[in-house]
Structures are given as structure tokens and as C-alpha cells.
Amino acid sequence: MASPNVKHISECFIQPHYASQESKQSFYLTPTDLAMLSAHYIQKGLLFNKPPEANSPNFLDTLLAKLKYSLSLALVHFYPLAGRLVTKKEQDPHLYLVYVDCSNSPGAKFIHASLDMSISDILSPTDVPLVVQSLFDHDRAVNHDGHTMSLLTAQVTELVDGVFIGLSMNHAVGDGTSYWHFFNTWSENFQAQEKNVLISENISNPPVLDRWFLEGHGPIISLPFTDPSEFIDRFEAPKLRERMFHFSEESLAKLKAKANSECDTSKISSFQALSALLWRTITRARLLPPDQETSCRLAANSRARLDPPLPPNYFGNSIYPIRSEVIKSGELLEHGLGWAAWKLHQAVVNLNDQALKGFLTEWLQSPTVFTLRFFDPFSVMMGSSPRFDMYKNEFGMGKAMALRSGYANKFSGKVSSFQGREAGSIDLEVCLPPKVMRALESDYEFMEAASAPSYEWSS
Known part of the structure; x- marks a missing residue:
């Protein structure tokens, strides 16, 4: 018997709550960022049990509204995640520059979805069920796809008795440390919002967005390519x-x-x-x-x-x-x-x-x-x-x-x-x-x- 499919109910884009002066500048990629252009996005998520108040008809609408608002506040501090990748090319002298344009983008993506399965359907099987892969956006996308796809997507999937919150983040923009730093900040904003004490300018652990390059190099790092086909490899895993x-x-x-x-x-x-x-x-x-x-x-x-x-x-x-x-x-x-x-x-x-x-x-x-x-x-x-x-x-x-x-x-x-x-x-x-x-x-x-x-x- 086939598993139910994840159904997308709505999609929208979330901009930072307000645009800081810094967010109007380009966010340059370092060598360790650029080296990740052909890898996949980071996809991690958390499965929550629905609380007793989930029986209220307004529970999910209220949750989604709070998630979107707190996400917009987090993006104020992590504004590159609301941007898009851009490649600038020149022939003489050669230039192949990939960077993040933080000001010309619809923002981060937010998906509301549903799945007619229970928490036990996800957690009880010996192997992780394949349906879990559908709880994330950017399936099989490589980081270079961030030229046309969002650099960050939050997908909120309602299960029969639970809620899964999955984040997919472009790995050329940040690593696991940066990923969980953002996730923690989003949660911090959400929890402060719950207590009506949120001041968006103040978070406990603001990110350092200054770029670090080896002395004498950067911020502009030109890659020795003329076309993405020279370095993009869409790897498909064997049966696992x-x-x-x-x-x-x-x-x-x-x-x-x-x-x-x-x-x-x-x-x-x-x-x-x-x-x-x-x-x-x-x-x-x-x-x-x-x-x-x-x-x-x-x-x-x-x-x-x-x-x-x-x-x-x-x-x-x-x-x-x-x-x-x-x-x-x-x-x-x-x-x-x-x-x-x-x-x-x-x-x-x-x-x-x-x-x-x-x-x-x-x-x-x-x-x-x-x-x-x-x-x-x-x-x-x-x-x-x-x-x-x-x-x-x-x-x-x-x-x-x-x-x-x-x-x-x-x-x-x-x-x-x-x-x-x-x-x-x-x-x-x-x-x-x-x-x-x-x-x-x-x-x-x-x-x-x-x-x-x-x-x-x-x-």
C-alpha cells in the first residue's frame, strides 16, 4: 500500500521585517562557501506533538502566523538568507563571480503542507520512511540552484497528531553551525513573541556577517569557469x-x-x-x-x-x-x-x-x-x-x-x-x-x- 503524499496547501515568500542598511550590500562568498556550490542544501527538521490546544479551530492559523512573523524578524539579522545567488561574468579580464544579492529577491520561502499520517507512522518503522524526504523543499537541488530558488525555505507540515517544521538552507551560504544558529534564533523570536516581550533589534546571539578571507585575497574571488556545466554535478545516491x-x-x-x-x-x-x-x-x-x-x-x-x-x-x-x-x-x-x-x-x-x-x-x-x-x-x-x-x-x-x-x-x-x-x-x-x-x-x-x-x- 502506497504512503499518502505530502500536499502543499499554500506558499508565500517572507521578507526581513525591515531592511537594514547592511542588507542592501552584496554578500560575498568565501572560498569555503564557493567550494559548496555543487553540494545539496542542508535539510533538517523537527517533529512536534500537537499540544492540547490543537483541537481549537484556530490553532494552525495562529501557529502559521506566528511562525511567519518570527521568521521575518530572524531574517533581519540573517538577511543573506532572503537573497538570491547572482553570477557576474566578464571576458577580458576573466571574471566569474558568484555572490548573494540581498536586495533583489522575493525573500525566503514559506510552505504550508499537510500529510495524512501520524507521528507513529514516521517514527515507528525501523528505517526512516521515504515520505520524510517530502517534508522539505529543494529536494535534490544543488546550492547553485540558489540563482533561481530561495536560499531558505521553511516547510510546516501538519500531520494527524503532529507538526513537522523543516528548514532547507543553501549550503554555499552557511554550514551546520550557521544553520542551527538561524534555527535557534527563529525559535528565540517565536518564544519571545509568545511572551509579548519581543524587541526585534535585540537577539541573544547575533550573527557575525563580516566575510573572512585569507590575507591578501577577497572579497572578490573569481572562479576559473565560463559556465556552470563545468562544475555542477547532480549526484544521485544509490539505493540506500x-x-x-x-x-x-x-x-x-x-x-x-x-x-x-x-x-x-x-x-x-x-x-x-x-x-x-x-x-x-x-x-x-x-x-x-x-x-x-x-x-x-x-x-x-x-x-x-x-x-x-x-x-x-x-x-x-x-x-x-x-x-x-x-x-x-x-x-x-x-x-x-x-x-x-x-x-x-x-x-x-x-x-x-x-x-x-x-x-x-x-x-x-x-x-x-x-x-x-x-x-x-x-x-x-x-x-x-x-x-x-x-x-x-x-x-x-x-x-x-x-x-x-x-x-x-x-x-x-x-x-x-x-x-x-x-x-x-x-x-x-x-x-x-x-x-x-x-x-x-x-x-x-x-x-x-x-x-x-x-x-x-x-x-
């Missing part, structure tokens, strides 16, 4: 199963203690130990030949690693995919958890100001645009971060039941780490081909540490 796994605070502590004990150290973090577990067990599940090379990448926030450091609330892309030493799968599996975790720890320690600026210098000498084919099929990529404050986002319906993501940026071996609903826990979204996922589900080392997320909702 997508599952959520839960790691309790206790389980993470055991992994960390085990990894440190095996290496006679105390320097390995819980997340490094967890990443090592995924690297080892996914490699084993893939049944790779012993001489097949493999590695593990961790998406790292670079703000604090630069010297001088960027502000924590710097808005843009400041991430780098830390890569472990490339080793043979047989060697990885012959050693224990601690050995793999130490490899990751060393890679994290080695990502410093010198390494980051070296990467940027190389990029400026030969600018490239990354594609999802950049990640090889024998490795593991740990994306997102459990450090993002995801469950502080409340929109008059209490704490979210769960977090889910869309189709974007998924491939075999992509693992996204999310803050768990319970303090100190982590949820992992694991994407693997069906055969490999079945092997992982039978892996004793993995399943001893993991559990299925537990949810409670009212019917």
Missing part, C-alpha cells in the same frame, strides 16, 4: 537504507573508556571513540578485501582552529572534512577500537591554523567545487554534530519529539550525528546499501553499543 541509532550517555562513556584504556591515554573523546566504532563496523559490514584502503572523515568546525580565531557566531562556511590516515581495511579490523580512535584523534589534533591556511592557499591557486563523488565508497563520513543545540527549538508545542533530515547530501557511508533528546546522548543517522545495513544490524560490537531510539507520543 536509512536508520536512526541511539547511543546513551552511559554507552558513550563505555566506548570512551574502552578506547582510552586500549591506548593508555585519556585524550580520546567520546565522539572520536564513537566515530571509530562506526568506521570499524561499517568496514566489516562491507566485507572489503583486506588490502582495500579506507579512511574516516569528520566534519570539523574550523572557527576556533584559526589564528586569530573566528567568532563562534561567524555566519558562513567554516568547516573542513578532517581525514584520518588512509589504511588498509584488514589492518583496521586487526586492531581494536582504541587504535582506530587514536588515528582519528591524531587527525583532529593536526587540523590547526597552519593546515587550514595551507588548504585555502592551495584552493586559491586552483579553485575547485566539491561534489558528492568526492567521497569514496570504502570510507565513512561523519557529518553534522551533536554539539548543535537542536532541541532548544520550541514553537509553542514543547520540546520536539525527534529530528529528521531530507534527501540531501546522503551516500553510502554517510553518518550524521545529532544531539539526542536525552541529555548526553547522541543519535546517529546511518545511510548504507541494504546488504551492508543488514550486516551492520548483525554486528555484535556495534549493536552492543547502539539501541533503537525510544519515543513516546500521545495518540
